[in-house]
Amino acid sequence: MAQMPAMVPAAAPADAHAIPLYGRDNPGALSSEVWSKAGGVDYTVRNVTFPTLTPVLPAKGKGNGAAVVVAPGGAFMLLAMDHEGWKVARALAAKGITAFMLKYRLTPTPxxxxxxxxxxGAMLGRELAHPMNGELLGKSDAPKDGAAAIAYVRQHAAQYGIDPRRIGMIGFSAGAMTARRVAIDAPAAARPDFLGYIYGPQDAETVPADAPPMFNAIALDDGLFPSKGFPIASAWMEAKRPVEIHAYQKGNHGFGLGMPGTTTTLVLDQFTAWLDMNGFLKPSHSARKDSQ
Known part of the structure; x- marks a missing residue:
């Protein structure tokens, strides 16, 4: 937290296309949110109690039928809305993928x-020894909101010109942990067809035989999650599920779409190349059926 840029208070940006995640039953209120700009540039938000989903669409006629729910990180206490959210969603849309930016509920902060x-900083310090089994994730509504986002996109696939069998989720840091829980724990109707796991903890756990394919990317000099090897990727392999690992020499934690001067700048191209290799960008392909 000490290495983060100074937070400059900011008004909430206009978000006319944000969809209340649970419709009329949506919990919370927008008035609880605290918006800032990291370094005076990139939007962040804290104290989210009103979860939303914002579509970011490809140019007309350019969509390939695939969709990705984007889950930004921030230690379950903040969301890096620009750095790991809207910028990622716009980059995916530029490649023909319909993106949905997820603003999920967070642990309250002052x-x-x-x-x-x-x-x-104090909360995070207590969590780092066992991040996948800690209080922040364990008591978080983020996985529930992530599952609801996948279910919403699948239910409204026709409206957005999406193949309901090619809906994935990409998450960064806490967003990666959220996406991992959705991929493993959610019921079938709310489980992504593929998973982008970007600088999440590499700790192993039991992986079900029907887990979605995973793209796993992390920098080897990650200061938040020091290298333990790739136990979670090994667990995917033991479950006989498709997995690909990208371990970058440099990039530290939180590189987003890439830290200049490092090969992390290739992460989105590599992710979409992996999607293409596995058939998720091909309109006639039933990726879920063929990958099992």
């Missing part, structure tokens, strides 16, 4: 920025 930073 409203004042000066109080929030040490609070979040």
């Amino acid at each position: 409203k004042d920025e000066k109080e929030a930073a040490p609070f979040m």
Whole structure:
């Protein structure tokens, strides 16, 4: 947290296309949110209680029928809305993939920025030894919101010109942990067809035989999740599920679409090349059926 750019208070951006994730039953209120700009540039938000999903569409006639729910990170206490959210969604849409930016519920933090930073740092410090079994993930509504987002996109596939069998999820850091829980724990109707797991913890767990294919990317100098090898990828292999690993020499934690001067700048191209190799960008392909 100490290495993060200073947070400059900001008004919430206009988001006319945001969809309440649970419709009329949506919990919370927009008034709880605390918006800032990291370094005065990139939007972040804290204290989210009102989850939403924002479509980011390809240019007319350019969609390939695939869709991805984007889950930004922020230690379940903040969302990096620009850096790991809207920028990623727009980049996917530019490649013909219909993207859905997920703003999921967060652990409450002090409203004042000066109080929030040490609070979040202390909470995060307690979690890092066992991030996949910690309080922040364990008590979070993020996996529930992630599953609801996949279910919503699948239910409205025809409306967006999407193949309901080619709907995936990509997450960054806490968003990766969220996506991993959805991929493993959610019922079939709310489980993604593929998973982009970007600088999430590499700890192993039991992987079900019907887990979706996984694209796993992390920098070997990640300062938040120091290298343990790739136990989660090994667990995917033991379950006989497709998995691909990209371990970058440099990039640290939070490289988003890439840290300049490192090969992490290739991550989105590699992710979409992997999707294409596995048939997820081909209109007539039933990726879920063929990958099992």
